[in-house]
Amino acid sequence: MRVSNTTMRNNVMRNIQLSLREMNEAQRKLASGRLVNQPSDNPIVAARLLNLNVALTESAQFQTNVRDGVAWLNMTDTTLGTVGEALHRAKELTLAGANSTLPPDVRAYNSREVDQLMRHVISLANASFDGDRTLFGGTHHGSRPFPSSEGPGGVVVDVPTAGAGVGRINYEILRGSELQVNVEGDSLFRTGAGNVFGALEMARNALAATPTANIQDAIAALDQALGNVLDARATVGARQNRLAMTEMRYQEEQSTLTELKSKLGDVDMAEAIMNFNVREHVYQAALGAAARVMQPTLLDFLR
Known part of the structure; x- marks a missing residue:
């Protein structure tokens, strides 16, 4: 079969282009460190990598929510612990007053200390979490959820803005799946049975009064308020435990997904370097062969 110079030249150029394309692909993988640089490289792997990226993004967002929730609950637990200490001290003073x-002057001093x-507890009840939201203010934003003013016997908690706490x-x-991170302060501090503000106010007024007929009622109210604070801390603790387990799960999930993504999409550098060297040698060999095949001309035969 006769092979023309044009056919030979076309075949040589096609082989050179093929070798060049393979070398370029090997170089691109080596430079990017990725097996798949565009969907057409491997549509199936590209789709799996896309799904993994979505899963990693979603997992990272949930992990952020968990960490924010942990911070909120930790601050709440610390604050409630301080409220509990204040109630214990108020109870000690009230028991002494009984x-x-x-x-009478010592009892009056105790009344002023309870005030x-x-x-202090009012300031704790108005504690801010992030400058905008308050720990016990519920969905209320802006002003303090538990405003106060001066009364004849000491500080008085005013009626808050509707919806505060x-x-x-x-x-x-x-x-x-959602988790409540806040403790609704209105019931705990102001309106519920055995609320904290009411118990402290009752203790202060009982110590200031003569005779001290209401001191036993004040002690009972303080006990109930302490119980409510302990119940709230127990609820917070249970939520903290749940978030701790959830955060651990997300850390493991992130590690697993990242490892899988690396196995699917990352280049083995040693293999990539070797593959590039092979492609480069093939390309150089193709160029050398082309030079020898396409070099002879009529003048070469006439010499």
């Missing part, structure tokens, strides 16, 4: 032999404890704040920690 002693009929206690001098200071109440002021109520409302659940939920974080989505799993797809379709």
Whole structure:
């Protein structure tokens, strides 16, 4: 079969282009460090990598929610612990005031200290989480959820803005699963049975009054308020445990997904270097062969 110079030249050029394209592909993988640089490289792997990226992004967002929730609950637990300490101190002062032999001036001093404890608890109840939201303000934003003013016997908690201290704040920690991170302060501090403000106010007023007929009622109210604070801390603790387990799960998930993504999409550098060297040698060999095949001309035969 006769092979023309044109056919030979076309075949040589096609082989050179093929070798060049393969060398370029090997170089691109080596430079990018990725096996798939565009969907057409491997549509199936590209689709799996896209799904893995979506899963990693979603997992990272949920992990952010979990960490934010952990921070909120940790601050809530610490604050409630301080509220509990204030109630314990108020109870000590009130129990001392129940002693009929206690001098009136000492009882009056105890009343003033309870008033200071109440002021401290009011500031804790208005504690801010991130500058905008308050720990116990519920879904209320802006002003302090528990405003106060001066009364004849000491500090008085005013009627708050409607909606202050109520409302659940939920974080989505799993797809379709939410967790409440806040403690609704209105019931705990102001309106519920055995509320903290009411118990402290009762103790302060009982210590300031003569005779001290209401001191036992004040002690009972403080006990109930302490119980409510402990119940709230127990609820917070249970939520903290759940978030700790959820965060651990996301850390493991992130590690697994990242490893799988690396196995699917990352280049084995040693193999990539070797493959590039092979392609480069093939290309150089193709150029050398082309030079020898296409070199002869009529003048070469006439010499």
